[in-house]
Amino acid sequence: MKTLLIGEYREGKLLDSTYELFGFASQLNADTAMLLVGSEAQLPAYGGALYLADAASCGEYNPDLHKQLILEAVQKESPDYIVFLHSSYGWDLAPRIAASLNIAQISEVIAATDGGFEVGCCNAKMRRTVKASSATAVLTIQAGAFPAVQPGGSPTVQNLAVVIGGALEFVGYEPAEKKDVDLAKAEIIVSAGRGVGKKDNITVIQALATALGGELGASRPVVDAEWVSHSHQVGTTGQTVSPKLYVACGISGAIQHLAGMKKSDFILAINKDKDAPIGEIADVLVVADVMQFVPALTAKVAR
């Protein structure tokens, strides 16, 4: 079996997540080739074939052009699977490749099973096993689902000629917003999720954080609704935290939230839904209404 792995590169650097692709390939026991739109100066530690195009001339984000490069490598390699990370780069490019080749795409793979792939669905509450009907398939793998593996060595580079064009003009990057709280340093974080119900209830969650001597965190919907500022957001598009105690109040446990807090030493979750996926990683799941349980807990802690 052969995989063509599509590496990632941003702001002049090879992204570490690229090594998760090797972790995936090694679980499949597959031969690998990699394609990277990156630079000679940032080669992956990997001794196999590398199709390399120069990001300085191709652009780091130029999907139409990157598509052409990938299709060229696919033609040379005839892989069984073309594998991307399920990331802002991968989910943007993968369907373009699948559509161009008229082959299946299986998104956000978390495991390989007998002849198929396991993917999450229903906001991580359920799983599906999916099989491709086409001989070749495009896969995107979930961030963090496979171990990062550095095969070691240096690649045999094949430079890809740069085609010009693309329907997009990349203007530039905008840095992440400045944070007014650094959650990464907090020892205790009490986070509010959509389950707290409304903006006024944030004070109840803040009160527990204060009573415990910790900081207020939040899931994304709470930030999007402007109940708290973005600097409190935990997750892939917020901060990554690892406090001694993380209290998740009315948070379902979507993968993008878990990615930001699963390394916490101790996780206490309060959720009215016993089956909420947060229960999969929580040390303690309290099945209760947050607005009843949290004030009662705060009162006892404060005493």
Place this chain on the structure above:
Amino acid sequence: MKLLVCIKQVPDLESRFKPDAAGTWYNEADLAFRMNEYDEYAVEQAVQLREKLGEGTELTVLSIGPDRVVEAIKKSLAMGCDNAAHIQDPAASGKDPWQIASIIAAYAKDKGFDIVFTGMQSQDRGSAQVGVTVAELLGFACTTTIVGFDYDNGTITAKRELEGGIKGIVKLKTPALVTCQLGLNIPRYPTLPNIMKAKKKEITVIPVAELLATEALAATTSFHPPAKKGGGIVLEGDVGELVDKVIAILKDKTAVLR
């Protein structure tokens, strides 16, 4: 200008999911359905553009599915879409993203849309494929996961959300398709007068057979709950007792409470 926004109706994600008879998707009995959250941002952005451009702009909302999806269509009309296409398909949930995208592209191809809006993914399937695939099939420029949108004279300036809070700014010329991310805007609640007005807006019903010309490329062979990893304690019961138990556990297992 002609605008299209594609929406999906999904179950309330706080529900309990049970496999259907075939064991390949959820059983719809007892589930309450609503508009896919990502699509609410898409509708809002399309409506804002429609309002900015004013007269001479037409905004169509499209949804594929059984008759229940008309509820989500009506909500979009009440939010400000001009008219709707309901692609009637009782078996939509069994189709793969490739087929769904092909149906949308078949509907859109001769209609001269300038901009198509979709959500970045659905909350139930989460494949994040349909929007991009539609763009490929139509030959439209496309960008994904947008948290900022501006349109001026044939050019869209979009802000894409990348990992860790970084954003990428891109410009694309119409015809184009964008997939919308949470937080792009604040979706409006339809007002009562607008709900009444929406009742007069036209919903064109098209049987899916008229548009479907592709076979599925991927098949779901099983729908099931995740394997329980165990380890965690689940506490239920009286709130007062729960508080005492939690405090005892925190004192025992963490160094933060003494």
